[in-house]
Amino acid sequence: MYFLSHLLIFTVIALILFIYYRARKKLNYFKERGVPNSKAIPVFGSIWDNVIRKKHFFEVFTQLYNDFPDLRFSGFFMFNDPIYLIRDPALIKQICIKDFDHFVNHSNNIDIDIDPMLGRSVFFAKDLRWRHTRNILSPLFTGSKMRLMFSLIAQYCDKIMNTLLTNANGSAKEFEMKDIVTRFGNDIVASVAFGLEVDSLKNRDNEFYVNGKKMVKFDGWPGIKLLLASVCPRLLKLFSKSITDMKTIEFYVNLVSDTIKYREENENFSRNDMLDLLIKAKTKQSIKSDEDEHQFEESFAATEHHSLENTESSIEWTDLDIASQSGTFFFAGFETTANSTCLTIHELALNPDIQDRLRGEVDEVLEQLQGKLLPYEILQKMKYMDMVVTETLRKWPPLAQTDRVCSKQYTITNSDGTEVVLEKNDIIGIPVFAIQRDPKYFPNPEKFDPERFSDDNKHEVDPATFLTFGIGPRNCVGSRFALMQMKAIIFYILKYSRIEVSAKTQHPIQFEKSSFTLNAKNGFWVNFIPRH
Numbered sequence: 001m002y003f004l005s006h007l008l009i010f011t012v013i014a015l016i017l018f019i020y021y022r023a024r025k026k027l028n029y030f031k032e033r034g035v036p037n038s039k040a041i042p043v044f045g046s047i048w049d050n051v052i053r054k055k056h057f058f059e060v061f062t063q064l065y066n067d068f069p070d071l072r073f074s075g076f077f078m079f080n081d082p083i084y085l086i087r088d089p090a091l092i093k094q095i096c097i098k099d100f101d102h103f104v105n106h107s108n109n110i111d112i113d114i115d116p117m118l119g120r121s122v123f124f125a126k127d128l129r130w131r132h133t134r135n136i137l138s139p140l141f142t143g144s145k146m147r148l149m150f151s152l153i154a155q156y157c158d159k160i161m162n163t164l165l166t167n168a169n170g171s172a173k174e175f176e177m178k179d180i181v182t183r184f185g186n187d188i189v190a191s192v193a194f195g196l197e198v199d200s201l202k203n204r205d206n207e208f209y210v211n212g213k214k215m216v217k218f219d220g221w222p223g224i225k226l227l228l229a230s231v232c233p234r235l236l237k238l239f240s241k242s243i244t245d246m247k248t249i250e251f252y253v254n255l256v257s258d259t260i261k262y263r264e265e266n267e268n269f270s271r272n273d274m275l276d277l278l279i280k281a282k283t284k285q286s287i288k289s290d291e292d293e294h295q296f297e298e299s300f301a302a303t304e305h306h307s308l309e310n311t312e313s314s315i316e317w318t319d320l321d322i323a324s325q326s327g328t329f330f331f332a333g334f335e336t337t338a339n340s341t342c343l344t345i346h347e348l349a350l351n352p353d354i355q356d357r358l359r360g361e362v363d364e365v366l367e368q369l370q371g372k373l374l375p376y377e378i379l380q381k382m383k384y385m386d387m388v389v390t391e392t393l394r395k396w397p398p399l400a401q402t403d404r405v406c407s408k409q410y411t412i413t414n415s416d417g418t419e420v421v422l423e424k425n426d427i428i429g430i431p432v433f434a435i436q437r438d439p440k441y442f443p444n445p446e447k448f449d450p451e452r453f454s455d456d457n458k459h460e461v462d463p464a465t466f467l468t469f470g471i472g473p474r475n476c477v478g479s480r481f482a483l484m485q486m487k488a489i490i491f492y493i494l495k496y497s498r499i500e501v502s503a504k505t506q507h508p509i510q511f512e513k514s515s516f517t518l519n520a521k522n523g524f525w526v527n528f529i530p531r532h
């Protein structure tokens with residue numbers, strides 16, 4: 001027994017020393033390639049300040065960006081992984097657009113045998129599966145498809161804002177916006193992506209909302225599983241069957257299967273929602289083309305659709321594939337859209353003059369509509385709305401950084417002339433937040449200034465410095481959906497109320513350091529003053 005316990009202690013110490021030695025050796029990675037790198041410690045790399053919750057990810061990434069202001073790229077370590085941080089917008093464009101074929105995947109791939117739900121989603125898929133899925137999905141997110149869905153969203157926002165403020169009798173009502181906007185988002189996803197009507201403000205613990213919350217919970221054990229899925233999938237398989245809870249997967253697949261069955265049995269049923277389009281894609285029916293696309297004003301922030309080579313695929317779509325793409329609205333679009341909406345509301349509360357001007361635009365539209373529901377075409381024509389939302393997304397992009405993985409050798413040249421050959425599986429980081437807060441590209445970057453995106457000024461913004469929705473063929477497929485949802489919620493809030501700071505509004509706002517995105521530490525509190 002005595003011998004065994006000593007052997008165990010010895011083995012554990014030897015293992016720790018071995019891991020430490022290997023991690024320390026890895027820290028020479030950039031030096032050996034002639035690339036200056038940010039400070040790093042073994043195992044935790046350059047993000048120690050976030051690991052101990054001293055700084056938010058956003059602050060850490062900004063520090064790494066500012067470490068070498070004159071270089072086109074430098075290096076840092078995300079735990080043990082060396083990452084090339086690309087600082088030069090022209091190089092970002094070259095990698096993500098021109099030479100995209102060398103950089104197709106993100107680093108957070110998940111195989112379908114690790115998680116049948118996430119692995120099928122376009123967000124986590126890689127190579128051929130990604131190309132095939134993206135080719136199917138891209139046509140479902142164009143302006144004309146958004147227009148079809150928009151009436152469901154506008155109706156919902158109008159009804160809910162109206163109910164929220166009944167009984168207020170003209171007096172201020174204090175709300176924590178994240179809770180409200182999350183419930184808005186949940187019901188909109190239920191309606192558009194799953195064909196289900198729920199009212200999460202009334203039925204607070206409805207099954208759809210509870211399962212949705214589980215899907216987007218990526219802190220704690222689910223977060224560790226997500227990290228293991230890309231760093232060490234074999235280890236994850238030892239501990240767990242899947243990242244997403246199997247019961248949650250079953251819930252969504254059953255929901256989608258029942259709805260598909262209903263719609264197939266009722267041929268005349270048409271709801272013009274995303275699920276309809278996904279079912280058509282599954283059964284390889286043609287989806288009406290977008291010849292009327294040009295009639296819509298495009299939001300400044302909406303991402304371009306890049307055509308990919310046509311990939312004939314032998315992958316047959318099942319109900320699980322459809323449930324997975326519908327589920328993508330949760331894990332790719334839920335927190336991002338909800339936080340961006342809350343931050344727009346927060347900025348409008350802090351900047352009453354900007355809010356007044358936006359309300360003026362809303363009122364003009366309301367007068368034009370004469371009680372009718374807001375149509376998508378008119379929403380898209382609201383110039384100041386677009387400027388306000390775009391400036392929020394510039395100042396507060398919900399993801400600090402995105403990335404690409406190199407798939408075949410590629411040479412990049414630094415400002416000092418050093419050439420570096422990127423090898424297969426090398427990772428490059430794109431510092432979204434730091435670039436959008438760099439005074440070189442956005443003077444006085446802390447200021448909330450929608451004028452940056454006015455017709456007179458927006459041509460001065462280099463598209464490769466506005467990266468909130470990413471760049472190139474792997475950009476955010478849901479940008480139009482996110483913008484439509486954010487604008488609809490803001491429109492109907494301003495129709496029914498004036499937003500003011502409340503006693504609980506935090507300014508300057510602080511964010512949860514354990515979160516990878518911008519979750520306010522004490523919530524997003526504001527007062528709504530009902531309008532007559």
Ligand code: HEM
Pocket residue numbers: 122123124134328329332333334336337340397398399402403467468469470471472473474475476477478479481482
């Ligand atoms: C304000 C809200 C949102 C923001 C800021 C955002 C941002 C992003 C970013 C930065 C990326 C990576 C792009 C790149 O690496 O170039 C991305 C990818 C993606 N987003 Fe969004 N997103 C938002 C909302 C949504 C919504 C509502 C959906 C709905 C389906 C969505 C679906 C996706 C998908 C599927 C991808 C992966 C695309 C691919 O890998 O082909 N996003 N998003």
